[in-house]
Amino acid sequence: GVAWLLRAQEIDGSWAHEAAQFRNGQTALALYTLVKSGLDKGHPAVVRGMTFLRAQAPERTYSAGFQMMLLEVLGGRDELRDMKAVEELLLAWQERGFGYPLRTIDLSNTQVGALGLAAAGRKGLAVDLGDWEEIAEFTLACHNDNGGFAYRPDEVSTGSMTAAGIATAKLCRDALGARDRKYKKLIEELDGAMAAGSAWLAARFRTDENPSPKEAPGTRWKYYYLYGVERAGAFLGTTHFGARDWYRAGARRLLSEHKPEGSWASAYGEDQPN
Numbered sequence: 001g002v003a004w005l006l007r008a009q010e011i012d013g014s015w016a017h018e019a020a021q022f023r024n025g026q027t028a029l030a031l032y033t034l035v036k037s038g039l040d041k042g043h044p045a046v047v048r049g050m051t052f053l054r055a056q057a058p059e060r061t062y063s064a065g066f067q068m069m070l071l072e073v074l075g076g077r078d079e080l081r082d083m084k085a086v087e088e089l090l091l092a093w094q095e096r097g098f099g100y101p102l103r104t105i106d107l108s109n110t111q112v113g114a115l116g117l118a119a120a121g122r123k124g125l126a127v128d129l130g131d132w133e134e135i136a137e138f139t140l141a142c143h144n145d146n147g148g149f150a151y152r153p154d155e156v157s158t159g160s161m162t163a164a165g166i167a168t169a170k171l172c173r174d175a176l177g178a179r180d181r182k183y184k185k186l187i188e189e190l191d192g193a194m195a196a197g198s199a200w201l202a203a204r205f206r207t208d209e210n211p212s213p214k215e216a217p218g219t220r221w222k223y224y225y226l227y228g229v230e231r232a233g234a235f236l237g238t239t240h241f242g243a244r245d246w247y248r249a250g251a252r253r254l255l256s257e258h259k260p261e262g263s264w265a266s267a268y269g270e271d272q273p274n
Contacts, residue, residue: 002037004262005030008272011028013048013213017272024053026272028202033069041074050074054082057089064090065199068116072123080106080123085096087120087127094131097138106151107142110135111164111228114171121175129176133186136172139165140189147196159204160221163228166197170235201229202242207253223264223274226250 009030010016017026030182031049035041058064062127070084071079090098090113098113099105114135116128127256141153142165148157173190178181180202204211210225233239233246255262 001258001262001264002034003032005272007043007262009049009121013045013050013052014162015049017273022058022060022063023056024058025060027052027068028058028063028067032066032073035070037075043249046074058086060100061090061093061113063092065098065112065114065116068119072119075123080125083120083123083125084267087117087125090116091127091131094134096134102128104152105138105151107161107164108151111168111231114168115231118171118175120223122123127174127175129183132172132175133183135168136186139168139172139195143193143197146170147200148191149197153216156213157200158214158221158225159201159206160225160228162197162227162231166194166201166232167235168230169197170193170232191224198232198238198241201232202240202244204264205229205241205244205246205249207249220266220268220270223266226266 005015008015013027014055015026015030021209022155027049031046031053036134037048038048053062053070058067068083068086068090071083079243093099093101093115095105095109097105099109117131117135121127138150142149142151142155142156142161144150148162150157151161171189173194176190177187207220207226208219209219212221229241229246229250233241238246254264259265259271263271264274266274
């Protein structure tokens with residue numbers, strides 16, 4: 001997988017998937033993946049990629065959130081300076097949750113925005129409790145009576161959004177619960193939503209597709225769903241959803257679908273993000 005990503009890098013240091021819409025997004029995600037997979041931070045691919053990222057600021061939530069996660073794992077003084085600038089963009093775009101700037105907010109963008117702000121917090125950058133409160137309230141607004149979470153309020157529950165809801169709720173809970181008792185009621189609501197979401201996942205857990213009544217067969221967002229399950233399981237510190245060992249089941253699925261050339265591809269040609 002690492003070798004495949006290195007071969008896919010463009011001459012200017014970027015990765016090309018959705019580059020016109022999401023400048024910095026795929027490049028930040030690819031570099032994050034490479035560094036987390038053991039590539040040296042001084043590797044020429046990382047240096048070239050960072051040069052590309054620093055040439056222009058991200059323009060959308062997905063790009064900014066993944067860039068924040070990358071900057072956290074790189075961890076140097078220059079990266080901390082860059083994080084401050086990207087954090088300012090994220091906070092300027094926030095409207096309760098996150099969306100594509102100037103468009104309606106949704107839980108998917110909100111998850112990535114929250115992951116970016118959490119990275120900032122771990123590096124000592126300030127995130128106002130009021131911002132976390134607003135993210136928590138929007139996340140709860142996407143929580144349905146059946147226990148699952150939806151892309152937007154009053155839409156249907158899906159696996160990818162339920163995993164995203166659990167993970168985002170946990171980030172909010174940790175931020176609010178550690179610093180201020182006045183959020184006790186909100187924290188109780190977050191705890192209840194996480195428990196209900198976990199039960200929804202346990203009842204519908206699968207690895208061959210994203211559990212969803214809207215998609216048939218629901219394969220486009222399968223890898224995004226599996227990533228969300230990993231985030232939710234890791235943040236909760238649980239090894240199982242119901243009787244299913246989520247990591248073992250997910251790893252078996254990923255290994256079985258790994259292409260000989262090194263990538264994971266979808267029927268939609270989205271091999272770089274996957």
